Amino acid sequence: MTYVVDFQTVSTVGLESSPVADALAGLRANEARYFKNKYDHEFTVEPAADARDTVDWVHEILRDERDIVIDSPPLEATAFEVGGVRWAYVFYASGLSVNVLYTLEDSGKRAVGFKLSDGMEVPEELATRFKFARQRSKLAGTIRGSYFTIKKEH
Secondary structure, X not given: OOEEOOOOOOOOOOOOOOOOHHHHHHHHHHHHHHHHHHHOOOOEEEXXXXXXXXXXXXXXXXXXXXXXXXXXXXXXXXXXXXXXXXXXXXXXXXXXXXXXXXXXXXXXXXXXXXXXXXXXXXXXXXXOOOOOEEEEEOOOXXXXXXXXXXXXXX
């Protein structure tokens, strides 16, 4: 079932099994607000089991580009195209969010972003590879994030 993320009233719908569900819901709402304000796009998610193609694409990029396998189970995912960019998000039970920004033009930006919600330690599979910067969000508290540039075609 598809769920439109409401950033006005933050909800843990779909994220209840996460030990940091409230913080992860804030992180998800923060993303929804960004896309609504920048692109007038409604940010919708669906259970990861119903979005296997998206989850598999994100996992393929992580594996192929940096030999990364996320240990936490995915809870929700989404994929959409706005502004000439293909976006994909996977939200994990641990409180991690992984997004892929993939510009459709060959010369455009392509990157993978990691965001951690409040109360979550940096996952072991990322801890030695990335430094995480902090930012404040009204919806998500303190967000820690990092990224890497995609080098290959996916």
